Amino acid sequence: MSPEPVLAVTDLDVHYRRRQGRLHALRGVSLSVAPGETVGVIGETGSGKSTLARAVVGLVRPSAGRITVAGAEVTAFRARQWRALRRRGIVQYVFQDPLRSLDPDLTVEESLAEPLLIQGRPRREAVERVRAYLARVRLDEELLSRLPGELSGGQRQRVTIARALVTEPRVVILDEPVSALDAANRVKALELLTSLRDAGTALVFISHDLGSVAGVADRIAVLYRGEIVEDGPARAVVNTPRHAYTRLLVGSAPTLRSARADRASRRRLRALLRTEEGIRHDV
Amino acid sequence: MLRRIARLTTGRIALGILATVGLLAVFGPVLAPYDPLESGADILASPSWAHLLGTDYLGRDVLSRLLDGSRVSILGAVQVALIALVVGVVPGILSVYLGRPFEWLTLRLADTLVALPFLVFAVAVTALLGNGIPQAMFVVGIMVSPLFYRVARAATLSVARSQYVEAAIIAGASVGWVIRRHVWVKVLPPIAVALANTTGVGFVVVSSLTFLGIGVQPPAPTWGGVLAADLGYLSFQPWAPLVPTALIMATVWACNLLADAIRDVTGEAGRALLNTRTVRAGLSGAGREA
Numbered sequence: 001m002s003p004e005p006v007l008a009v010t011d012l013d014v015h016y017r018r019r020q021g022r023l024h025a026l027r028g029v030s031l032s033v034a035p036g037e038t039v040g041v042i043g044e045t046g047s048g049k050s051t052l053a054r055a056v057v058g059l060v061r062p063s064a065g066r067i068t069v070a071g072a073e074v075t076a077f078r079a080r081q082w083r084a085l086r087r088r089g090i091v092q093y094v095f096q097d098p099l100r101s102l103d104p105d106l107t108v109e110e111s112l113a114e115p116l117l118i119q120g121r122p123r124r125e126a127v128e129r130v131r132a133y134l135a136r137v138r139l140d141e142e143l144l145s146r147l148p149g150e151l152s153g154g155q156r157q158r159v160t161i162a163r164a165l166v167t168e169p170r171v172v173i174l175d176e177p178v179s180a181l182d183a184a185n186r187v188k189a190l191e192l193l194t195s196l197r198d199a200g201t202a203l204v205f206i207s208h209d210l211g212s213v214a215g216v217a218d219r220i221a222v223l224y225r226g227e228i229v230e231d232g233p234a235r236a237v238v239n240t241p242r243h244a245y246t247r248l249l250v251g252s253a254p255t256l257r258s259a260r261a262d263r264a265s266r267r268r269l270r271a272l273l274r275t276e277e278g279i280r281h282d283v
Numbered sequence: 284m285l286r287r288i289a290r291l292t293t294g295r296i297a298l299g300i301l302a303t304v305g306l307l308a309v310f311g312p313v314l315a316p317y318d319p320l321e322s323g324a325d326i327l328a329s330p331s332w333a334h335l336l337g338t339d340y341l342g343r344d345v346l347s348r349l350l351d352g353s354r355v356s357i358l359g360a361v362q363v364a365l366i367a368l369v370v371g372v373v374p375g376i377l378s379v380y381l382g383r384p385f386e387w388l389t390l391r392l393a394d395t396l397v398a399l400p401f402l403v404f405a406v407a408v409t410a411l412l413g414n415g416i417p418q419a420m421f422v423v424g425i426m427v428s429p430l431f432y433r434v435a436r437a438a439t440l441s442v443a444r445s446q447y448v449e450a451a452i453i454a455g456a457s458v459g460w461v462i463r464r465h466v467w468v469k470v471l472p473p474i475a476v477a478l479a480n481t482t483g484v485g486f487v488v489v490s491s492l493t494f495l496g497i498g499v500q501p502p503a504p505t506w507g508g509v510l511a512a513d514l515g516y517l518s519f520q521p522w523a524p525l526v527p528t529a530l531i532m533a534t535v536w537a538c539n540l541l542a543d544a545i546r547d548v549t550g551e552a553g554r555a556l557l558n559t560r561t562v563r564a565g566l567s568g569a570g571r572e573a
Contacts, residue, residue: 057453087455101446105468111447114464115454163450 004071005032006170006202007056007091012065014051025051027226029065033171038203040217040234042210042249048226049206053173056204057093058082070170087119089167096176098156102148108159109144115167129166137162137192154185161192171202178212190216210249214238222246244273287548294544300537307350308357315347319504327519336526339512349527352504357534359420359505360485364478366424371431372474376466378432379439380458393429401426402495409497419497423488427481434477438470472545479542484535506531 014026026048033039043049054060056067058077066075070090077085092115095101102111109130116126134141137158148156157177164172174193178186194216197203207213213220213234220237222230222245229243241247248269288294316335323342330337336345378386405422412418442448448465456464493507506527513523 059449059453083455083457085455086453089454091453093450093453095446095450097446101450103447103465106464114451114456118451118455118460160450167454 004035005068006035006070007204008032008066008068009052009056010066010068012052012055012067013063014048014055014060015063024226025060026055026062029223029226029228031221031228031231033202033204035170036197036200036202037219038197038205038217040205040207040213040220041223042207042213042220043223044208047223049208049223050175052223053093053175053204053206056173057091058086089115089119090170092164092167092169092172094157094160094164094172094174094177096179098153098160099148101160102156104148107145107147108139108151111148111159112144112163112166115163119167130162133162133166136165152185153181154188157181157185157189158192161189161196165196165201169201171204172196173204173206175206176208177205179207179209186212210238222249244269248273288541288544291544291547293540294548297537297540297544300533301541304353304357304534304537307353309354311350311353315344315350317344317347319343319348319351327516329520337520337523339509339523340516345509345513345523345526348504348509349506349530352506352509353530355416355503356489356506359416359489360482360534362417362420363423363427363485363488364482366421367428367431367481368474368478370425371428372435372470375432375435376439376462376470378436379443380462389432393432396426396429399426405492405497414497419492420485420489423485423492427484430481431474431477434473435470438473439466442466442469475545476542479538479545482538 009029009031012026012029013024016023016025029048029052031039031041031052041049041052051060055062056069058074062075066073068074069085072085074082074085106114109127112130112133113123113126116129117123121129130144131141134144139155139158139162143151143155143159148159151159161177177193178189181189190212193203193205197216203216205213205217210220217234219232220230220234221228222237222243224243224245230237230241230246237246238250241250248266251265251269285298289298321343323338323344325334325338326342327338327340334344334346336349339345339348374389378389404426405419408422409415409418412421442465443461445465448461451461451465489505489507491507493505493511510524510527510531513520513527516523
C-alpha cells in the first residue's frame, strides 16, 4: 500500500439523534483508500454504509474519530473550509438513483458543467471539458441539450458518473451506483467503472450486493451493524470469509443451482450468526 | 411560458380579459365622456344616450366614474401582489437556509399575521400612516404575504433536501448558488399561481376597503366606490350595482383562470405543490374578512 492514502477514516463514530435516545450508525470504523485503489464496502440496509459515505464528504458530522482527505484532516472543518475543499473536486460522489440526483430542470450539459462552474472556471472551458468527458462515458453529444426525463436509466447513470469525473477527482464514492439499473445496463456501468479504475482514480464502491463488487474491487470491507467486521483482499473475502456475516453474504448469492439448497445454507448461516452475536454481546 | 398559456383556451380567455382590463387602466381616464367629479342636474337618471350607464345620486356620469376609477383599482391590486411577493417569497426561501432563529422568527411572524384581524389592522395602519391608496394596499399586501411565505417555503423545502442539491453541495456550491441555480426555478411556478390568485383577491379587497372609505377618499372614483354609492340607492336603481360588480368579477375570474392555466402548463412540481384548494383556502380567509 502506498504511504499516503487519499482517504482515511480512523475510529469513526456517528450517532443520529432520534426522538428516543440515539442511533449508533457507525461504531469505530477505520478504513483507508490508497491512490488508485478500488475498495468495496458491503453491507445490508441500515448497516451504516451510506452514513460512512456521507461522513466522508461532510454531509454527516461524526461524533468521534478522524477523517483525512488527501492528507488534510477534515474532521473539524467548518462550512467554509468544506466548501473550499469540495471546490478542488478531489472527492466526488455518485448517488444511487440517477433520476433524483439530476435537477429535472437542467439540461445534461448544464448538470455536467455545474461542478466546473462552481469551481469558477469560464463557461467555454467548462463546456469543452464536458464534451470530452461525455465521450469517455460513451454518451452521444446530441444528448447535451436533453433534460434528465428524456434519457434512459442507463444514460442518466452515465451522466451522473460523468459529472463526478469532470473535476478529475482522486476518489469517487459510488453509493450503490448500479442498483437502480437493469442487468444489461449494470454490466455496462461496471465496465465503465473498471475503465475508471484503470485510469488511476480511487473508487469506494458501496453496495449491498457482494456479486456486483467482487469483480471490480481490490479490497472488500464488510459493514455489519455499524462496524467493519471484515476487511481484506477481495478474493480472500469472497473465497475464505472469516466472519459469520460475510459467510452469510457469500452464501446468499443465488447460485442458479438449487434454490432449496441455497435456502438451507442461508438458514444455517443465520443461526450461526445469531449464536456468534449472542456470545459477543454477552461479553 | 406565456406562449404555452396562450395555447390553452382558459389561458386565452384569461389573457384576453386581463389585456382589456389593462387597456382600461391605461386609457380609462381618457375615454371617460364626462368629468367623473362633475355633478349635473340629472340625479339618479336611467341609462340614456347621454349617460350610457345613468347617473348617480349627485348626478355624476356612472360610466365616466367607472372608467376613471379603473386605473386606481387595478394599480392597487397589482401593488398588493407585488408587496406580498417581496415580503413573503424572499423570507420564505431564506427561512430554509438562514438557520433556526430566522426560521422560527419568520414562521411566528407569519402565524401572527394570519391571526391578525384584517380590518382592525387596516384601520390601525391608516390611522398611523394616513389614509390613502398606497397605505391601504400596503396593509393588504402584508396581510396576504403569509401565503406567499408558506408557498415559497414549501417549494424550497422540497428542493433543499433533494439529491441534486446535495450533489451541488458536494461539488462545493454555496447557498447562493443553490438558490440561484436549483431553488428559484422550482419556486417560481407555484408563486406564479399564488400571484394570479392574489391579484384577484386584491381587487375584491380594494373594492371592499373603498366601500368602507379606507384608502380612497370619497370624491375620487374607484370600482368599489361606485358599487358602494350604488348600494345606497337600491330602491331607485336596483340594477345599478350590476355593472361595477360585473367588472370586478370578470377581472377576478380572469386572474383565477390565469392561475389555473399557469398551474396546468408548469411541471409536476408546481402542480403537486399547488393543488388549488390550499391557495384558495389561504386566500379566502383574507377575502372573507374583507
